Amino acid sequence: MAERSALIEGTVVASHGRHCMVETPDGERRICHPRGKKSQAVVGDHVLWQAAPPGQGAAGSIEKVLQRRNLFYRQDTIRTKSFAANLDQVLILIAAEPVFSESQLARALIAAEAAGIRPLIALNKSDLAESFARAWERLLPYRRMGAGQHYGVLPLSLALSSAVDRAALMQQLTAKTTLVLGPSGSGKSTLINLLVPGAAVLTGALSQALNSGRHTTTSTHWYWIDQARTSALIDSPGFQEFGLQHIAPMQLAACMPDIAAHAGHCKFYNCTHLHEPGCGVLEAVKKGAGADGASAIRHKIYSDLFAELSHTRY
Numbered sequence: 001m002a003e004r005s006a007l008i009e010g011t012v013v014a015s016h017g018r019h020c021m022v023e024t025p026d027g028e029r030r031i032c033h034p035r036g037k038k039s040q041a042v043v044g045d046h047v048l049w050q051a052a053p054p055g056q057g058a059a060g061s062i063e064k065v066l067q068r069r070n071l072f073y074r075q076d077t078i079r080t081k082s083f084a085a086n087l088d089q090v091l092i093l094i095a096a097e098p099v100f101s102e103s104q105l106a107r108a109l110i111a112a113e114a115a116g117i118r119p120l121i122a123l124n125k126s127d128l129a130e131s132f133a134r135a136w137e138r139l140l141p142y143r144r145m146g147a148g149q150h151y152g153v154l155p156l157s158l159a160l161s162s163a164v165d166r167a168a169l170m171q172q173l174t175a176k177t178t179l180v181l182g183p184s185g186s187g188k189s190t191l192i193n194l195l196v197p198g199a200a201v202l203t204g205a206l207s208q209a210l211n212s213g214r215h216t217t218t219s220t221h222w223y224w225i226d227q228a229r230t231s232a233l234i235d236s237p238g239f240q241e242f243g244l245q246h247i248a249p250m251q252l253a254a255c256m257p258d259i260a261a262h263a264g265h266c267k268f269y270n271c272t273h274l275h276e277p278g279c280g281v282l283e284a285v286k287k288g289a290g291a292d293g294a295s296a297i298r299h300k301i302y303s304d305l306f307a308e309l310s311h312t313r314y
């Protein structure tokens with residue numbers, strides 16, 4: 001029987017289907033396959049892997065996925081998509097154009113809250129003055145949440161003011177692992193290329209290695225953004241159709257900080273904030289989007305989601 005080689009620690013830095021690229025602490029990278037269903041890993045996972053026995057190829061095997069600090073995922077009625085594990089924050093990049101879907105933004109933020117991961121919002125293309133002003137206005141409730149140490153919105157002009165944006169982003173990203181999400185066209189590639197010169201070439205090579213030579217862009221990638229390899233960005237597709245089936249309707253309010261802020265004032269402890277008398281949230285909505293009120297649009301997103309998550313529960 002061939003002697004089993006030692007277990008080596010590593011971090012998953014790319015994944016495609018069942019194939020992973022694992023990086024050791026000293027920066028060496030190796031393609032690994034999971035040993036069984038239990039060792040199915042996602043980008044950001046810390047794993048124990050093993051080299052193949054001599055003469056059996058270069059690919060290693062993932063023997064164990066170490067306990068996760070968190071997992072960012074979405075879930076529709078039939079499928080779960082895991083984006084990445086062990087994150088410090090999720091950066092949601094939207095832009096003045098194309099016009100972003102507030103429902104999609106809200107869903108991603110709720111998923112982050114539910115997983116206990118800090119969300120950040122950045123609004124790109126500030127050079128498109130008129131549409132930027134409109135988008136900035138739409139983001140008022142989210143900018144307000146920023147005042148309470150929550151979200152805040154970082155204005156960017158990635159294609160134009162690169163040095164300024166680079167500094168502003170590095171301030172947020174240094175010494176952290178950050179997942180970047182955003183709708184198509186918001187500037188994700190521009191952002192990655194600004195922080196990781198040569199990223200496109202890197203990604204192409206990784207995708208080819210993992211996908212047996214065929215080029216693909218539908219995988220998740222980890223990039224170091226500093227020499228010391230303490231700050232990382234993870235680029236992942238799949239911002240659309242952000243299912244939240246893993247969240248119970250009664251858990252929703254706690255995942256929306258501006259709604260939660262008023263939920264403590266409700267008459268009933270199990271208030272749904274939809275129709276009850278003496279509801280603190282409904283009273284805040286009546287006051288409007290002022291400083292002590294709540295946004296009607298945000299409450300509409302809340303009630304639509306509440307209905308969606310209630311209907312599909314069985």
Ligand SMILES: Nc1nc2c(ncn2[C@@H]2O[C@H](COP(=O)(O)OP(=O)(O)OP(=O)(O)O)[C@@H](O)[C@H]2O)c(=O)[nH]1
Nearest residue numbers: 124125157158159160183184185186187188189190
């Ligand atoms: N006006 C303006 N255009 C920008 C800015 N940043 C990026 N763009 C442009 O927006 C378009 C989309 O940028 P990408 O970086 O390709 O966006 P993406 O999010 O990677 O898009 P997908 O590849 O579709 O996922 C490109 O034509 C960029 O040149 C900006 O600050 N201002």
Ligand SMILES: [Zn+2]
Nearest residue numbers: 266271273279
């Ligand atoms: Zn209530």
